[in-house]
Amino acid sequence: MIERIERSPSGRAKCKRCRKTIEKGEIRVQYMWRLLGGVDSPGYLHLACAVDEDVAAVEKALRTFGEAFDGRAAIEATVEARIKAIAERKKPVSERDPALLAVEPVRDASGRPTVRVFLAGSAFSLGNGPTFDLDRVAKTKVWSSPKREYRFVLQYSGDADPTEDPAQPTIGAIFAPYADSKVMPNQKQKIIAWHKQGLPTPVLWLFARGTALVPTDAQVQQWRSLLDSVGYSGDEAHVVYARSVDEAALDALVQALDEALSGGVVPTEDGRPEDVAMAARIEEHLEHERFDAANDLLANGALALRKASKDGVVPAFEQRMCHLSRVSSEGRAAFGRAAVRALAFDACIQQALWVLEQTPGADATSAIVGAIARFVGDPKRRLTKAFDALATFAHKRAVAGRGAPVLDALAKAPTESRAIALGEALATLKDDEADRAFVAWVESLHDRDHRRQWLDEARAKAARRVRDRAKR
Numbered sequence: 001m002i003e004r005i006e007r008s009p010s011g012r013a014k015c016k017r018c019r020k021t022i023e024k025g026e027i028r029v030q031y032m033w034r035l036l037g038g039v040d041s042p043g044y045l046h047l048a049c050a051v052d053e054d055v056a057a058v059e060k061a062l063r064t065f066g067e068a069f070d071g072r073a074a075i076e077a078t079v080e081a082r083i084k085a086i087a088e089r090k091k092p093v094s095e096r097d098p099a100l101l102a103v104e105p106v107r108d109a110s111g112r113p114t115v116r117v118f119l120a121g122s123a124f125s126l127g128n129g130p131t132f133d134l135d136r137v138a139k140t141k142v143w144s145s146p147k148r149e150y151r152f153v154l155q156y157s158g159d160a161d162p163t164e165d166p167a168q169p170t171i172g173a174i175f176a177p178y179a180d181s182k183v184m185p186n187q188k189q190k191i192i193a194w195h196k197q198g199l200p201t202p203v204l205w206l207f208a209r210g211t212a213l214v215p216t217d218a219q220v221q222q223w224r225s226l227l228d229s230v231g232y233s234g235d236e237a238h239v240v241y242a243r244s245v246d247e248a249a250l251d252a253l254v255q256a257l258d259e260a261l262s263g264g265v266v267p268t269e270d271g272r273p274e275d276v277a278m279a280a281r282i283e284e285h286l287e288h289e290r291f292d293a294a295n296d297l298l299a300n301g302a303l304a305l306r307k308a309s310k311d312g313v314v315p316a317f318e319q320r321m322c323h324l325s326r327v328s329s330e331g332r333a334a335f336g337r338a339a340v341r342a343l344a345f346d347a348c349i350q351q352a353l354w355v356l357e358q359t360p361g362a363d364a365t366s367a368i369v370g371a372i373a374r375f376v377g378d379p380k381r382r383l384t385k386a387f388d389a390l391a392t393f394a395h396k397r398a399v400a401g402r403g404a405p406v407l408d409a410l411a412k413a414p415t416e417s418r419a420i421a422l423g424e425a426l427a428t429l430k431d432d433e434a435d436r437a438f439v440a441w442v443e444s445l446h447d448r449d450h451r452r453q454w455l456d457e458a459r460a461k462a463a464r465r466v467r468d469r470a471k472r
């Protein structure tokens with residue numbers, strides 16, 4: 001919560017986010033953090049740091065702060081792009097515009113990207129045995145590794161899902177229960193939500209209490225089985241033990257996070273490089289109908305494929321967005337295969353096409369014709385933006401037989417509006433063979449057949465397309 005924006009009257013205050021001094025005369029933000037139990041913790045932030053902390057609050061506060069200052073235009077541009085990206089991220093995956101999502105990532109003072117990590121589990125719930133006040137630790141401390149700066153987002157049961165900010169993406173999760181407690185249904189719900197979101201296997205941060213120094217094997221096994229039951233691999237979970245939150249515990253946690261979230265094309269435990277493994281995860285998500293998670297990875301793959309240089313290197317900025325540092329030709333082929341499979345699911349069509357645009361070698365013909373047939377075959381289905389994208393792609397790729405399902409559907413079209421929509425679909429598909437057959441069919445209809453009136457305009461346009469092609 002922003003209390004006010006002002007010019008710093010002295011050079012004494014330190015920024016609570018970057019820890020650097022706020023110079024005299026610099027614009028600063030007085031901010032109030034709400035901690036667990038209703039305690040407020042006040043402090044100052046550089047304006048640019050406040051944008052990273054709470055962009056929506058800065059946008060609102062700037063509207064009533066009329067003063068001109070150096071860099072105001074740049075800050076306002078950043079705020080605007082960030083707000084747009086956040087709004088885009090809230091849309092259903094198939095409607096997101098990747099150009100709006102690609103904002104400059106938040107970085108710490110040493111240039112490391114800032115990422116967010118979810119944190120849940122009984123070990124930081126007040127009123128649940130001894131507490132380590134993880135709430136305060138997570139909100140007031142920054143945990144950095146040589147690779148990134150971690151910002152923790154505490155997830156209490158019943159909390160609304162936090163707003164996703166593409167400038168500081170959520171890339172993992174930590175599950176921190178007391179080792180000796182029982183699995184609670186709300187804990188399982190949380191982990192199911194993480195899994196649905198496509199986050200990697202959470203780091204298990206197990207707290208021992210009482211006289212136990214470390215958790216027993218049976219206790220570790222219990223939490224691993226919980227991950228298994230949700231669809232994660234419990235064996236892959238990095239397990240870190242702690243008795244209290246001290247420096248050593250935090251160091252161990254950060255190291256485990258770095259290991260769990262290592263980016264780049266590095267061999268995975270089963271020996272596959274990471275790009276191939278990511279493509280395989282897409283197919284796995286599809287198989288279990290986890291479409292949001294599959295779409296996120298398809299979008300990652302499309303971005304990496306588009307941005308990769310000739311030798312497969314993904315530029316640093318895009319690496320942060322797509323979590324891949326290289327794409328091999330093997331990886332490209334694997335993404336193409338996953339995208340072909342994704343075409344079988346309406347929720348994934350848009351993302352699958354993004355990947356297929358980058359994988360001309362993938363054999364998508366029958367999957368594309370099949371997807372077109374699904375849309376046009378059911379007269380009650382609207383021909384949505386996803387269908388338009390599909391039809392445009394089919395034309396660009398010159399997919400053989402792309403117009404055939406539309407011809408079939410036209411013969412059965414029950415209403416005038418459906419017939420007209422299908423006629424427009426033919427115009428987008430630009431399939432010469434289908435156009436010719438369509439013109440001949442309409443002309444063969446009886447004069448009193450009402451479809452002849454419905455389709456006369458579409459017929460005329462198709463006839464013109466056929467003529468124009470013949471001229472060329």
Ligand SMILES: [Zn+2]
Nearest residue numbers: 015018046049
């Ligand atoms: Zn700062």
